Each structure stands twice: as C-alpha cells, then as structure tokens.
Amino acid sequence: MIELDANQIAEATGGRLTATVDPKTVVTSANTDSREMSPGALFIARRGETTDGHNFITAARQAGASLVLAERETQDDQGAVDPAVIVEDSTLAMGRLARYIVEKIREHSETTVIAITGSVGKTSTKDALAALLATQGPTIAPQGSYNSEVGVPLTIFTAGLDTRYLVVEMGADRIGNITELTDIVRPDISVVLTVGTAHAASFGSVDNIALTKGEIVEALPAGGIAVLNADDIRVAEMAKRVPAQASTMWFSAAYAPPQREHLVFAADAGTTENENPQFKLQYFGPDANDADQTGHEVTAQLIGEHHTTNLLAAATAAYAAGISLDTIASLMPTITPTSAHRMARTDRTDGITIIDDAYNANPESMRAGLKTLAMLGRNTGRRTWAVLGPMLELGTSHAKEHILLGEVVVRLNIDQLVVVGSDARALYTGAVNEGSWGDEVDHVLSNDEAFDLLAQRVEPGDIIFVKGSNGTRLWELADQLTTVDLVGQKEKRK
Ligand SMILES: Nc1ncnc2c1ncn2[C@@H]1O[C@H](COP(=O)(O)OP(=O)(O)OP(=O)(O)O)[C@@H](O)[C@H]1O
Ligand SMILES: [Mg+2]
Incomplete structure (x- = not known):
C-alpha cells in the first residue's frame, strides 16, 4: 500500500x-x-x-x-x-480510503484501471489478464475472487505508487452494486463477459442482472473503452449505454468478422484432445495490421472450451490497454489457472484424473464443466464421473435448475453421477427421470460418504470431475481425492 x-x-x-x-x-x-x-x-x-x-x-x-x-x-x-x-x-470508509489511494496513484504516474464483471468467468479472466499485463509493467489484481465492497478496496490497498495496471473484479448481488464499486475505482477499461442466472434470486430477474452489470460501462470516462462480448445478446446491448466520449471494443468466438468494428475474434475455435482451447487470434479494426487480420495460432493451457471467452476477453482488454496482438498471442499459451479449484487437473500416478472445479457452481458453469468432462471422455475413451453438489442462490428456480442439470448429465453420456448433499436431491431425480438407473447414479449426503463411495468404485483410467457451490465446501472432497491413495483404500476394503 x-x-x-x-x-x-x-x-x-x-x-x-x-x-x-x-x-x-x-x-x-x-x-x-x-x-x-x-x-x-x-x-x-x-x-x-x-x-x-x-x-x-x-x-x-x-x-x-x-x-x-x-x-x-x-x-x-x-x-x-x-x-x-x-x-x-x-x-x-474502506471504500473511501481506496478511492483516495487510487487518486494518489493516478497523480503519481500513468495508471490504467481495468474492471471486469459478468455472471461467470470474472476470476478466470482477471487471472489471464493480470498474467498478460504483468509482462508489461507493475500489475495489481485481486487475490482469489475478491470482488465486493470489501474485496475491491482490499485489492487497492495492495497497490503502490508505481502500479501501472490495476485489475479489479466486480461482482454484484443487487441493482446499483456495480456503481458503488465504480465510485470507489473508476475504470478506464470496463469488461463485461456474460449475463447469466448467477445470483438470480437476489436480483429478481435476468433483466435486472443485465441492468446492473451494464453499470460498469456507464462509469467510463471520456477516452474509456468498453470491452463487450458480442456473442452474448444482453452484453452486446450494453453498447448503447457506453458514454458518448468513450468507445467500444468487441470480442467474439462466434460471429464471422467484420460484423463489428474493433473486434477481437477467435477464428476456428475448438479444443485439443485434452480440451485445451485452440483458436486463431485475429483483430479487425481501422488500426489492425496485416498480421492482426491473418491471425496468430493459439493453444491455451486452460481446460474447457468455455475458457475461450475468458481468454478472448483478457486479450481484448490487454489490446485496449495498448499491448500488441502478436505480444498477446505469444503470451496466451503461458496462462495457467492462478486461483484455486477452477478446472484444476491432477493426473494421479495411479492413472486416475481429478478435475477440481469446486470453487463455485451455477447452471452456466456446471454445463460448461460437464461438457468439458464429456468431451474428455469422448476424446480418450476413459470412464467419466461427475461428482456434483448443489447450486445455491437460485431461489425459486432451485428445483427446476437441478432437475435440468440432472438431465444434462445423462444427455452428455457421463458414465457415473454422484450427487452430494440433501440440497442437490433434485439433480439426482432429474438424472433418474432422464433414464439413468442402477449404480450409474448415486445420491449421498456428505463429502465423506462421497469419498467412501468413490474409494470403493473408481478404477485407474477414470476421470473424476468435482463441482458444487462454494458454500458446500466440495473442494475439500476434491483436495482429498487429489491427495489420498484411492487404489490403496480399495485394497484395504477388500
Ligand atoms: N465463460 C464461461 N462459461 C461457463 N462457465 C465458465 C466460464 N468461465 C468460467 N466458467 C466456470 O465458472 C466457474 C467460476 O469461474 P470464475 O471463478 O472465473 O468466475 P467468477 O465470475 O469469478 O465467479 P464468482 O462470481 O463466483 O466470483 C468455474 O467453474 C469456471 O470453470
Ligand atoms: Mg470470482
């Protein structure tokens, strides 16, 4: 500080x-x-x-x-x-103190503040962006998922006078919440990833979520840049809310260019056998050079096609901050998950793979993770396990969303489902109704029971994906699964 x-x-x-x-x-x-x-x-x-x-x-x-x-x-x-x-x-008061500190830092030397919001992917994008910017100058970014009226000031307290790039994650659970955060630290670049159903209960509707997330672009000063996801309709709509003196840059993995000016595009987006995102990073705009338009091949280390969006968002924000596209492209393969329990892959020596995505869960991130698991199974022929806890904070749509997710697990042909916790019962019901039966699907009440079940039944070659809302502490199970000798446990039981 x-x-x-x-x-x-x-x-x-x-x-x-x-x-x-x-x-x-x-x-x-x-x-x-x-x-x-x-x-x-x-x-x-x-x-x-x-x-x-x-x-x-x-x-x-x-x-x-x-x-x-x-x-x-x-x-x-x-x-x-x-x-x-x-x-x-x-x-x-800590917000006010943080605001005062940002003023001092800005007075001292040039500082670019980049704020990120969205229903999913904020922390992943923040980590990727911080990794890119840190190669260019002193960079401060939040620890883990600090993104509230407490977490944002705590992040700013770690900045120094020489901080060149300040990356801030902004989360919200009510209308006006993002404005409260941009009042503390006004962004020069505002990134919006997606509008989904996260925290739908406290917002009342998805429209209210869009209203709130969009506050981040309304806060831009003259010369500021909004970085918007062209592939999410509600985010694209936010272009209308960008102040007249600010501008907009787009990122997309779906629309063929040149639909938008100032577009960072992932051409031929796909994944490797290990589900690492792979694409050609291109930029189209009046300032694009030939190489930008031809594009740069990128293979990332992150796991899951959904990370393409996060990487693109980070690339676009970095470009908006003045870094060249070829530099960004050359750094992309070096990006690894910095914050814990986000698609963290451990290949155990006994041939069992654990994918720990247990930091948190909502319908969008569950689907993204399960799809990645299904693809890994399909690419490799290995047996797949989904060990899933409940998604919290869904309010009245709790039962419906869990039933739908249970159906998704079956449709994705995931071999084994273990549902953990009484709050997640509807997930089990959804899977059973969709046609899963016998020992394909289990419902247990605790992490310990889940561990015992897995220790009895997993075999070398299996891939185990673990995910649930943060409050359910499913990451403790994931930690246990990555460290304990599962095969030995089974031998002991025989
Ligand atoms: N674009 C995406 N689409 C779907 N799921 C995603 C996407 N990006 C990340 N995820 C998944 O969502 C979960 C949360 O990711 P991350 O922590 O980056 O998001 P966040 O927005 O910071 O969440 P929080 O609001 O809890 O801080 C992880 O399971 C991650 O794999
Ligand atoms: Mg986060």
Whole structure:
C-alpha cells in the first residue's frame, strides 16, 4: 500500500482521530483480518455476517497494527483507548480510503484501471489478464475472487505508487452494486463477459442482472473503452449505454468478422484432445495490421472450451490497454489457472484424473464443466464421473435448475453421477427421470460418504470431475481425492 499518515486516513474516510493517535503515525498496509497484520498496518474493524471485527482490535494491535479504523472507541487491556480513526460505517470508509489511494496513484504516474464483471468467468479472466499485463509493467489484481465492497478496496490497498495496471473484479448481488464499486475505482477499461442466472434470486430477474452489470460501462470516462462480448445478446446491448466520449471494443468466438468494428475474434475455435482451447487470434479494426487480420495460432493451457471467452476477453482488454496482438498471442499459451479449484487437473500416478472445479457452481458453469468432462471422455475413451453438489442462490428456480442439470448429465453420456448433499436431491431425480438407473447414479449426503463411495468404485483410467457451490465446501472432497491413495483404500476394503 502507499504510505499514509493518520490525518490522511481521517481525511479520506471523513472520520475523527481518537485523542490517543500520534499524528505522525504512518501506515503501510491495511486489512480487515487481524491475522494478516504486519508492523505499521491499519486494522479495519468491520461488522461481518458472523463476527464483529471490533473484537479483534487487541489481537491486531498485538500483531503490529499501528492504527485502527473502527465504528466505536475501544480500549486495550490496560484501559487505554486504542488509537483509531472513528467512522460511522467501516465498510463504506474502506471504500473511501481506496478511492483516495487510487487518486494518489493516478497523480503519481500513468495508471490504467481495468474492471471486469459478468455472471461467470470474472476470476478466470482477471487471472489471464493480470498474467498478460504483468509482462508489461507493475500489475495489481485481486487475490482469489475478491470482488465486493470489501474485496475491491482490499485489492487497492495492495497497490503502490508505481502500479501501472490495476485489475479489479466486480461482482454484484443487487441493482446499483456495480456503481458503488465504480465510485470507489473508476475504470478506464470496463469488461463485461456474460449475463447469466448467477445470483438470480437476489436480483429478481435476468433483466435486472443485465441492468446492473451494464453499470460498469456507464462509469467510463471520456477516452474509456468498453470491452463487450458480442456473442452474448444482453452484453452486446450494453453498447448503447457506453458514454458518448468513450468507445467500444468487441470480442467474439462466434460471429464471422467484420460484423463489428474493433473486434477481437477467435477464428476456428475448438479444443485439443485434452480440451485445451485452440483458436486463431485475429483483430479487425481501422488500426489492425496485416498480421492482426491473418491471425496468430493459439493453444491455451486452460481446460474447457468455455475458457475461450475468458481468454478472448483478457486479450481484448490487454489490446485496449495498448499491448500488441502478436505480444498477446505469444503470451496466451503461458496462462495457467492462478486461483484455486477452477478446472484444476491432477493426473494421479495411479492413472486416475481429478478435475477440481469446486470453487463455485451455477447452471452456466456446471454445463460448461460437464461438457468439458464429456468431451474428455469422448476424446480418450476413459470412464467419466461427475461428482456434483448443489447450486445455491437460485431461489425459486432451485428445483427446476437441478432437475435440468440432472438431465444434462445423462444427455452428455457421463458414465457415473454422484450427487452430494440433501440440497442437490433434485439433480439426482432429474438424472433418474432422464433414464439413468442402477449404480450409474448415486445420491449421498456428505463429502465423506462421497469419498467412501468413490474409494470403493473408481478404477485407474477414470476421470473424476468435482463441482458444487462454494458454500458446500466440495473442494475439500476434491483436495482429498487429489491427495489420498484411492487404489490403496480399495485394497484395504477388500
Ligand atoms: N465463460 C464461461 N462459461 C461457463 N462457465 C465458465 C466460464 N468461465 C468460467 N466458467 C466456470 O465458472 C466457474 C467460476 O469461474 P470464475 O471463478 O472465473 O468466475 P467468477 O465470475 O469469478 O465467479 P464468482 O462470481 O463466483 O466470483 C468455474 O467453474 C469456471 O470453470
Ligand atoms: Mg470470482
């Protein structure tokens, strides 16, 4: 983080200093987690869903925090008031502090802020884009999936004065939510991937999701660039919401050019036998050179055809940020999944392959992952297992979406389905109704039961795909499956 003194933090947040603050106090990092403190840190005490950060102020100070941002005065064990900036709402205050920091960084030197939203693929795209930009200059991007009014400021707190590229992931669960985030950090380049059904419950309708995601392009300044997915109708519609002084660039893996000006196109998009995306990266626009139009062959390391969209989005944003297409194309094969549990493939020495996509799940990402599993099975003749937990946050469409997904598993000819958790029962029902029976499909209630079942039945050569909503912690099962000696477990049981 950039160095800030206590007065600057009070100024940025509109807070007041407790009498115990030494005005010369300087902070060099900021976090809401008392376990992440280093000497000179600002500890931000906020009330979370389950715990109140104000209870951890003593721990944070003992771990080195020199200043606290809090909603009320607190005292240490000796009864002395903890040195703090007191604000009404710590979460809002961290947003304000982040905004102040972005201003300082921009004042210091040229900085390009790229914000990414969409119903699926944000983190994958963010990781790909950060990998591209990091080759060109100091780049800051979120850890994991930090994308909220807490995660966005936490990302900005890790930036320095010399940050050249700042990549921000923006998630939303209500109308106006993206605007709140762009008020903290105004993007120069805004990327929209897809509008799907993620968080449909809290939004009420898909139209409301589109309304909200589009806020990201409305925030663009003069000279800003919207990077839009031409293959998603609701995203393409957002071009109308791009401010007059900003411009639009497109990416597509479907439309034959030159349907759009400024189009990054994946020609002949397909996958290798291992389901790595493969395409010819082309660019069409008034500024395109011959090589851009002819295109560059790309074979990526990510797994699944759906990553073509994410790679294209990252390529387009990088192009918008001034990197040449041939540089982008040459870097594409070096991109690997940086954040955990996203189509992470482990080839075990016993010949069993685990594909851990258990970070999260919604209908779109489930279908994408299952299709990849089916294709891998078809390409290689290996037996496929889908180990699926529930998709949460679907509201009233919960049962319907799970039944539909169960049908998809059968239609994709996936050999074995293991449904995990009582919330996912309808997935089992959907598969059975579609014609799966006997030991092709199982329903178990816990990760442990799923593990026991798999340990008994998997054979060398099998491919096991694991996926469910984050809240169901199915990634713990995936971790276990990647590390435990499955064949040995079976021998033991015999
Ligand atoms: N374009 C896509 N279409 C369908 N599924 C996708 C796509 N991109 C990624 N996925 C899958 O969706 C899941 C989430 O991916 P990722 O973490 O990149 O998305 P996200 O938008 O950041 O999600 P979140 O809102 O949970 O932060 C993963 O299972 C991933 O494989
Ligand atoms: Mg994410």
